[in-house]
Structure formats: C-alpha cells, structure tokens
Amino acid sequence: MDPIIIYVIIGAAALILGIILGKLVFAKNTQKQIAEAEQQAQKIIADGNLQAENLKKEKLLEAKEKFVQLKADHERDVLQRNQKLVESEARIKQKEQSLNQKDQNLEKQIKDNEVIKENLNRQTEIVNIKRTELEKHQEEHIRRLEKVAGLTAEDAKAQLIESLKQEAHTKALVIQQEIIEDAKLKATKEARKIVIQTIQRTAAEAAIENAITVFNLESDEIKGSIIGREGRNIRAIEAATGVDLIVDDTPEAIVLSSFDPLRREIARLSLQRLVADGRIHPARIEEVVEKTKKQIDDQVMEIGERTAMELGVHGLHKELIRMVGRMRFRSSYGQNLLMHSRETANLCAIMASELGMNAKLAKRAGLLHDIGKVPDEETELSHALLGAKLAEKYGENPAVVNAIGAHHDEMEMQYVISPIIQACDAISGARPGARREIMQQYIQRIKDLENLAMAYTGVEKAYAIQAGRELRVIVEADKVTDGDSDKLSFEIAQKIQTEMTFPGQIKVTVIREKRSVNVAR
Numbered sequence: 291m292d293p294i295i296i297y298v299i300i301g302a303a304a305l306i307l308g309i310i311l312g313k314l315v316f317a318k319n320t321q322k323q324i325a326e327a328e329q330q331a332q333k334i335i336a337d338g339n340l341q342a343e344n345l346k347k348e349k350l351l352e353a354k355e356k357f358v359q360l361k362a363d364h365e366r367d368v369l370q371r372n373q374k375l376v377e378s379e380a381r382i383k384q385k386e387q388s389l390n391q392k393d394q395n396l397e398k399q400i401k402d403n404e405v406i407k408e409n410l411n412r413q414t415e416i417v418n419i420k421r422t423e424l425e426k427h428q429e430e431h432i433r434r435l436e437k438v439a440g441l442t443a444e445d446a447k448a449q450l451i452e453s454l455k456q457e458a459h460t461k462a463l464v465i466q467q468e469i470i471e472d473a474k475l476k477a478t479k480e481a482r483k484i485v486i487q488t489i490q491r492t493a494a495e496a497a498i499e500n501a502i503t504v505f506n507l508e509s510d511e512i513k514g515s516i517i518g519r520e521g522r523n524i525r526a527i528e529a530a531t532g533v534d535l536i537v538d539d540t541p542e543a544i545v546l547s548s549f550d551p552l553r554r555e556i557a558r559l560s561l562q563r564l565v566a567d568g569r570i571h572p573a574r575i576e577e578v579v580e581k582t583k584k585q586i587d588d589q590v591m592e593i594g595e596r597t598a599m600e601l602g603v604h605g606l607h608k609e610l611i612r613m614v615g616r617m618r619f620r621s622s623y624g625q626n627l628l629m630h631s632r633e634t635a636n637l638c639a640i641m642a643s644e645l646g647m648n649a650k651l652a653k654r655a656g657l658l659h660d661i662g663k664v665p666d667e668e669t670e671l672s673h674a675l676l677g678a679k680l681a682e683k684y685g686e687n688p689a690v691v692n693a694i695g696a697h698h699d700e701m702e703m704q705y706v707i708s709p710i711i712q713a714c715d716a717i718s719g720a721r722p723g724a725r726r727e728i729m730q731q732y733i734q735r736i737k738d739l740e741n742l743a744m745a746y747t748g749v750e751k752a753y754a755i756q757a758g759r760e761l762r763v764i765v766e767a768d769k770v771t772d773g774d775s776d777k778l779s780f781e782i783a784q785k786i787q788t789e790m791t792f793p794g795q796i797k798v799t800v801i802r803e804k805r806s807v808n809v810a811r
Contacts, residue, residue, distance in 0.1 A: 463776065502546060507565070509542065516537070518570065533546050552619040555586060559586070590619075591608075591611060591612055594616075595615075598614065606654075631658075631659065634718045635654075637656065638655065655693040655707055656711055661677045663677075672698070675700055675701065678695030692704045693710075739790065740753065740761070750764045759797065763799065767805075
C-alpha cells in the first residue's frame with residue numbers, strides 16, 4: 291500500500307479519535323458546571339431567607355418604637371388638655387369671686403347714695419330758702435343804687451354792655467393783630483423761599499428767552515480755537531454778528547448774549563458751522579456769517595410763507611411775508627410776536643364771521659397788525675403807524691391799512707373791521723398768562739392803592755412807596771387817636787386784600803403825629 295494513503299488514514303483516525311475524546315471531556319465539564327450552579331442557587335436561597343428574617347425583625351422593632359412614640363404623644367396631649375381645663379376652672383372661679391365682690395360693693399354704694407341723696411335734699415331746701423332771702427336783699431340793694439345813681443337797672447345794663455362791647459372790640463383787634471404778626475414772623479422764611487423760587491422760575495425764563503442763547507460744545511478744547519490767538523477770532527465773530535460771546539468756566543458751553551433774537555440765531559448757526567468745519571479764522575468767520583445770514587433770510591421767508599399758507603392769507607407782498615417770518619424771532623412783553631399775530635388773526639376771522647363780515651380780510655389785518663414792530667431800520671414812528679405805512683406801501687387793502695394804524699387809537703377808524711382788530715389784539719394780549727404787567731397797569735394799581743386809603747375819615751395823605759409794596763398813611767392827629775390808628779391800619783390792609791389784586795404783599799403803615807408850632811419874634 292502506498293505510504294501516503296497510510297498516513298492519510300492514520301491522520302483521519304487520529305482526527306476522529308480526537309473528536310471523540312473532546313466530546314467526552316466537554317460532557318464531563320458540563321456536569322461539573324451544573325453541579326456548581328445548583329450549589330450557588332442553594333446558597334442564594336439561604337442568603338435570601340436570612341435577609342428576609344433580618345428585615346422582618348427590623349420592621350417589627352420599628353413598629354414597636356412608633357407605637358411607643360404615638361402612645362407618649364397621646365399621653366402628653368391628654369396631660370396638656372387636663373392642665374388647660376384646670377386653668378380654665380381656676381379662672382372661672384376667680385371671675386365668680388370678682389363678680390360677687392362687685393355685687394357687694396354695688397349694694398354698699400346704693401345704700402351710701404341713698405344717704406347722700408337724703409342729705410342733698412335737705413341742703414337743697416336750705417339753699418332755696420337762702421336764695422329767696424338773697425333775692426330780696428338784691429332787689430332792695432338795686433332800688434337803693436337806682437335811687438343814688440339816678441339810673442334804672444336797664445339803663446345801667448345798656449351802658450355797661452356798650453362799654454364792654456368797645457373794650458372787647460379793641461381787645462379782639464389787638465389779639466387779631468398779634469396773631470397776624472406772629473403768623474407773619476413764622477411765615478417769613480417760607481415766604482422768602484417761595485418768592486425766590488417764583489422769581490427764579492419766571493425771571494430766568496424771560497431773561498434766557500430775550501437775552502441769551504447757550505451754544506453747547508463737544509469739549510472745552512474747542513473754546514481755545516473759538517477765542518483764537520490774542521482773541522482775534524472771538525472779536526471777528528462779535529463784529530460780524532453783533533452778538534457778545536461769553537466764554538467762562540461753564541463746561542462745554544458758550545453763552546451768546548444779545549437782545550436781538552435774530553442776531554443770536556445767526557451767531558449760533560455760524561458757530562455751529564465753524565466748529566463742524568474746524569477752520570476758524572477771521573476770513574472764514576466773515577464768509578460763514580454771510581452764508582448764515584442768507585440762510586436765515588431764506589428761513590424767515592419760509593416761516594412767513596408757511597404762516598400765510600396755514601392761515602389762508604394769499605397774495606401778500608414778499609416784503610410783508612418776510613416781515614411775518616421775522617416775527618418768529620421777536621417778543622412783546624414776553625409773548626412771541628408771531629404766535630400773538632396768528633392768534634389775533636384767528637380771533638378776527640371768528641368775530642368777523644359772527645358779525646357777517648369779510649372773515650378773510652379781517653384775518654389778513656389781524657396777521658399784519660404788528661408788522662411795524664419788525665422794521666428793517668429804526669424810526670421814530672410808533673409801530674401802529676409804521677405798520678400802516680408799510681402795508682400801504684406794499685399795496686394792501688385800505689381797510690387793512692386803516693385797521694393796522696388804528697388798533698392803538700393813533701389813527702381814526704374808518705372801516706368796520708378796525709375795532710375788530712383792536713378788540714382781538716387786546717384779547718390775545720390780555721388773556722391770563724399771555725403777557726407780563728405793563729407800565730400803565732402798574733401805575734393805575736399804585737393810584738388805586740393810594741385812593742383806597744384816602745377814602746377813610748381822618749386820612750390826610752397816602753403814599754405808595756417801594757414799588758407798591760408799602761402804603762404809608764398820614765392821619766390827622768385831631769381826628770384819629772392812637773387806638774384808632776391800629777384799627778385803621780388793620781381795616782385798610784383787609785380792604786386791600788379783599789378788593790385789589792397785587793403780587794407779593796403790601797405793608798400798611800399809619801403815621802400819627804402832633805405838631806405844635808409857634809414863632810418867636
């Protein structure tokens with residue numbers, strides 16, 4: 291046989307034998323693993339039973355402890371309730387004892403009151419007897435007094451009542467004066483504070499609006515450029531604009547001072563352009579100011595055209611439109627001139643419509659009635675006559691010209707709309723808050739103050755001094771006594787307070803003196 295075949299057969303037999311031996315070994319190992327698994331399962335069951343027993347014992351112990359705790363809590367609650375019941379019973383017993391004691395005291399007081407009542411009744415009888423005797427003696431005494439004095443009791447009472455009235459009136463007047471003086475002393479500090487605050491609020495607003503404009507800067511370094519070397523730039527700005535520039539320690543601000551709002555606006559816009567450009571020197575300043583003036587002129591024309599358009603006033607000459615625009619930068623007694631003219635125009639239109647007249651013509655006259663306050667050149671004419679002259683020059687209706695010239699009675703009224711313009715101008719200027727007090731009203735108030743004092747008997751002279759804050763009254767010594775002086779001062783002060791309208795307070799001083807004059811020759 292071929293050796294290769296033999297080797298193949300031997301190899302196959304060895305392989306088969308190895309497979310058989312491997313299966314025998316695997317079966318033996320499997321039986322061993324099964325046995326070990328059974329042992330582990332029995333051990334796990336035993337451990338589980340042991341843990342169950344331990345858990346059972348722990349739960350029993352916890353249940354017993356909880357039961358003991360609940361029992362202790364219950365016993366403590368029962369003890370507290372019993373203690374509260376005992377305390378309540380004690381309080382009830384104490385109240386019962388207190389009530390019993392009060393009942394006893396009340397019974398004793400009732401008995402004592404009965405005794406006191408009997409004593410009072412006896413004393414009342416005695417008093418009544420003595421009163422009757424006293425009345426008899428008093429009547430006898432009054433008859434004797436009447437016989438001695440020569441007056442009846444009613445006459446004496448009347449005289450006594452009259453004297454008491456005069457004395458009470460004098461004392462009441464003195465007390466009232468003392469109360470007023472005391473109140474004045476206590477209120478002086480607060481009054482000064484209020485007056486100062488009022489002045490600051492009103493005066494600052496008027497001064498700022500009519501005199502200065504604050505130009506804000508990004509930094510204080512720009513102030514040096516605006517001033518320039520040796521102040522040449524600031525002098526050039528002031529010369530070109532006619533406005534004073536105040537450069538002080540105020541941070542990031544320059545104050546432009548001038549009573550012409552138009553000039554201040556030109557200076558403000560010029561500074562704004564110069565600071566934005568950065569090139570600040572006299573030649574550049576003059577160039578920018580000229581450009582700004584032209585811009586302001588354009589703006590003035592725009593304001594005038596817009597105002598005429600809004601009011602529906604058409605066909606105005608360009609110069610009149612420019613004057614209307616210039617009103618935006620003017621004020622009259624603290625009232626903006628353009629707003630006053632617009633308001634007057636609207637009032638004129640309404641009044642003319644109610645009267646069945648030409649509302650458009652009245653509105654036109656109302657808008658133009660103060661154009662004389664914004665002239666290009668200074669003149670000696672009043673603003674009403676100058677306005678009429680300008681309106682006539684630029685071809686306005688004769689009724690409008692007459693209404694402008696006559697709204698302050700400086701020209702004879704020839705048309706029906708003239709008194710309408712005058713009335714509406716007064717309404718717009720005199721409404722509360724529109725304007726500050728004018729000189730004529732101030733003088734009239736001073737005269738009314740003096741005339742009020744002169745109306746009293748015995749007053750010789752009366753002078754309003756210190757801008758109307760004090761009234762000095764000189765009386766005749768023969769007609770007014772010292773006591774009457776206090777009364778007169780008080781009465782004048784009360785009458786001023788009730789009948790007049792005045793700012794702040796007015797001090798009334800009554801002066802009485804006796805002069806004896808002789809001449810030695």
